[in-house]
Amino acid sequence: MPCDSAAVCVYRGENIFSCKQCGDCCKGYGGTYVSRAEIESIATYIGMDPERFEKKYCTMSGGRMVLSQQESGFCVFWCDRMCDIHPVKPRMCREWPFIRSLLVDPDNWQKMASMCPGIRKEVPAEVVQECVKSMLERKA
Ligand code: SF4
């Protein structure tokens, strides 16, 4: 999920995350969850009725609604190396890579780094958690 997180998280003088705009996080993995409120927000943004939006752009995964994928595996809203719904993209996409679950298990940062070239590896867990808290506060 190409992220525009401000460069507020620095370790030893370098940002711990800098998006390379590769789009890898918009492809595959477990899908992008969307809440009812997010469906309504995105549907409004693209000028579509929420029920129609759900049928056309969403699918169920593990009992939860996710955005559908193109045949290429990319999210249905990934287009020309950009997110077509950037201003209203789901919370998952807005928070990446400073996701809440890192507050519980910061070791996931290393796993995430193996999938996302923008994430700097070898960052101490406490630094990762401080950054997550800081980003979540900024976005609250
Ligand atoms: S909504 Fe946008 S940022 Fe999120 S997965 Fe789809 S294309 Fe990527």
Ligand code: SF4
């Ligand atoms: S995988 Fe990482 S570097 Fe690539 S677009 Fe997503 S957030 Fe940016």
